[in-house]
Amino acid sequence: MSSRKGILYVISAPSGAGKSTVCRELLDIFPLMRHSVSSTTRAPRGEELDGREYHFISREDFLAKVAVGEFAEWAEVHGNLYGTSLETIRKSLADGIDLILDIDCQGAAQLKKKGVDGVNIFIMPPSYEVLRTRLVGRGSDSSEVIERRLLAAEAEIGQAGWYDYIVVNDILESAVESLKSIVIAVRHRTNFVRETLAKEFNIG
Ligand code: ADP
Ligand code: 5GP
Secondary structure (H helix, E strand, C coil), X not given: CCCCCCCEEEEECCCCCCHHHHHHHHHHHCCCEEECCEEECCCCCCCCCECCCEEECCHHHHHHHHHCCCEEEEEEECCEEEEEEHHHHHHHHHCCCEEEXXXXXXXXXXXXXXXXXXXXXEEECCCHHHHHHHHHHHCCCCHHHHHHHHHHHHHHHCCHHHCCXXXXXXXXXXXXXXXXXXXXXXXXXXXXXXXXXXXXXXXX
């Protein structure tokens, strides 16, 4: 059995910056990595499937989970509730699987405040103009929703300063290459490698 513990990657971005796109690419590159499926009260969009993109649940069920402490973090984003299961994090890390949490800044800040050990990465669009173009181009939101998301983007970008890494998603391949480098570097951190090697070497 591997003594490898999983690593938590907390990734935030303003809507439309390309977070889902770059996370998909990362999951294709690293076999020991999964995407954490959050619970949300929002309705499924397009091709989204229950249990794949999200666990789609009612507000009542969501609040019941909050009451019993099921979530490591949760927040209201664009009028809907979103939360990450504590058990999903615990199991994934214990199984040696790296976990990507695609969550907003409020949730990321909650985890940091609780002292959860994770790597915080902010995906930045190259400009507001490009962000608007991507939101329009994605074709999944009404113009009213897009305006709301652009307003929210300013507040989210104002939080980027406390993240460990900021990756500008201009050319997709370059952004993915940068993220790949971050993951490889994190996997070589002494604290992480110490545990992995503990059975064979005492590195002090
Ligand atoms: P998010 O998950 O951050 O809301 P998406 O991954 O859905 O954003 O990306 C928003 C839109 O921008 C999608 O249509 C996606 O294909 C496109 N996109 C993502 N990254 C890039 C990029 N580097 N260059 C051009 N278009 C991109
Ligand atoms: P969308 O509805 O576009 O999928 O996601 C909207 C926002 O909610 C995104 O910023 C996404 O990162 C965030 N989000 C998704 N899941 C969670 C979660 O479990 N917790 C928190 N705090 N935010 C989440």
